[in-house]
Amino acid sequence: MIEIDRRRFLAGALASGLATAVAVPAEASGGEATYVTAIRNADGSFGVAVLNADGRLLFTESMEGRGHGATVSPDNATAVVFGRRPGRFAAVVDLAAGKIVRTIPAVEGRHFCGHGLYTPDGRLLYATENAYELEKGMLGVYDVAADYRRIGEIWTGGIGPHETLLMPDGKTAVVANGGILIDPMYGRQKLNIATMEPSLAYLDLESGEVVDKMELGPERHQLSIRHISIDGDGAVWFGCQYEGPKTDQVPLIGKHMRDGEAEMMSAPARVMRGYRQYVGSVATSRDGTLVATSSPRGGVMTIWNCASGTIVSEAKIEDVCGLAPDAGNAFFGTSGTGLVFDGDKDLARYPGIAFDNHMRMV
């Protein structure tokens, strides 16, 4: 097991004058892998940023509020950044032009929950939404060709849907129903902690039916399933946030193969304590054999071997959250302190920019 203490590494670099605060000027993308993420600017305003694989900021655009996750169209031409729950907008970004070309407003009685997906043909966009009056999670359906007009919605099989991804079959969506109810009238206040029922639901996008559902059981009903990633074998890795007492020792990371039981990852107590009961992001490596999980609360990131469920490496990185595969078989990541890294190499540090929870590779 390799432990990289990034804080120590940075402190050393600072003392030797190696790490200089660099804001690299924006320039056009060279066609290599790029990354899209929501940010907070130095003046407190919010936006979206696109970085290249070297950590260079290609462009930033301002948004009307705080964004959260993004999804990229199959042709890699467009990204949609969803407003953070209770978000009232989703921003459509033209990646070649470096511009937000459209803002999708939330419809009456619904708000965005921060994540979504495109169908493989790029014709439809699905967004996780909260129908707060009905107390139901929804996937809102948007017709891309018709200027992202909302043409319908399907029930996610639970409350508080968060991240959603398309399964490898190209027609089933997996949704992490966090189980937490909010109502925009009360902001982000969690209204049903005593009665949460989180689940991982599989939805047939054509019929709109919930075709499979995994629940963690009554003893773990306060373990909110929030972030997911699919590994090379088609197993869904999920990261949870615990709403119960701080002193409870609960597993936070698990994997689920459709139609099977959830398998929670066992790790030394020291490792799980480092998560402070909170997983912020989950991502799979390019070859599908590794999964990375991060916790900004604990300032830790862990890489897991998908097949064995064992820990490959750990790192301490202040306020780390955003994770995506890099061009090799490691992970590209960001933090709320403006750091961009690739594997164990720091690429850049942007003073004043706080990178938000998620990042998506284009």
Added chain:
Amino acid sequence: MPFVHAALAFLLLAAALPGAAAAAPADAYPRIVERTITEFIRPGYNRLAAEAKAMDAATSALCSEPSKETLSAARGQFADLVDAWSRVELLRFGPVREDNRYERLNFWPDRRSLGLRQVQRIISTKDESAIGADALWDKSVAVQGLGALEFALFGTGADELAEPGAADFRCRYAQSIAARMAATAGDIAADWTKADGFSAVLLQPGDDNPVYRTHGEVVQDLLRAMTEEMQFVRDLKLVAIMGEDARDANPRVAPFRRAGLTVAAIKANVESVLAMFEKGDFISALGEEDAWLSQSLRFEVGQVFQSLGQVEDDFGKALRDEEKRKFLDLVLLSLHGAKESIGDYYAGRTGLAIGFNSFDGD
């Protein structure tokens, strides 16, 4: 000599990092944590348990001798109970989080009046299964705390409690709620007093601690409780109820409106933050040059009190009055100022600022 070098290096580093404390005595943290527990948390919950016990006695007296006097005494005791709760409401960690005790004591907000309807049904059907402190434990959290008791004592039909024989069931239900609250609050107070309980988790951080590595992390969480409370009061108890303008106001969902205690409870919430800051002697972690911060926080809280005093007589009416609403806008401004004093200035000067994603991820 090496000693001098190390100190010099520390000072240089501190000077180079904007916002980092130049003179924070880090050994102040253990004392702050200890004082917060012994001077603020334990006395707060002991008082809550005592007021709930007195509530139990007052409702027992009302049920055995229904009269205007005993009803008035019970209603007066309810005000003391709400005050005691409002002064520990900011503590959203520790024993109060076990077994959903927090929600059992005060289920709020009761969105769409779901809890209220359950309470009304218990009273209208004279549901004997809700009688007794133990029986209530197994019921919904919405029917065993302050909201339920408020409806029993102040809601439609409550005046009948003063007439002998007219509201026997309602009275026994009110008494059961008081007894349930006394037991719940008593359990929390006892848990905080235990030497090996949650107090020890806060007082003895370290590698074997299930939650905290350092005293600084504990102080950081205490700061979080204070800043979140300012935000909570602002967003949930004022902004949500004020609406966009006078016509959009929503006085019906103001907390404790039936008992006429909305403003009193908000004042107690705000004063509790100042009390925690002062009783915990948080200022001791800062140097002489920051001593003004205490005065500043006092000033902001004083401003909140002064402005709230202008709307106290009839809060519901004030919400619909454009002129009176200006005082509420001043309250919002002062709450924001108080939150910045603790969350930004104090946390920044001590180096305990919470990162962007760690503070409020998703």
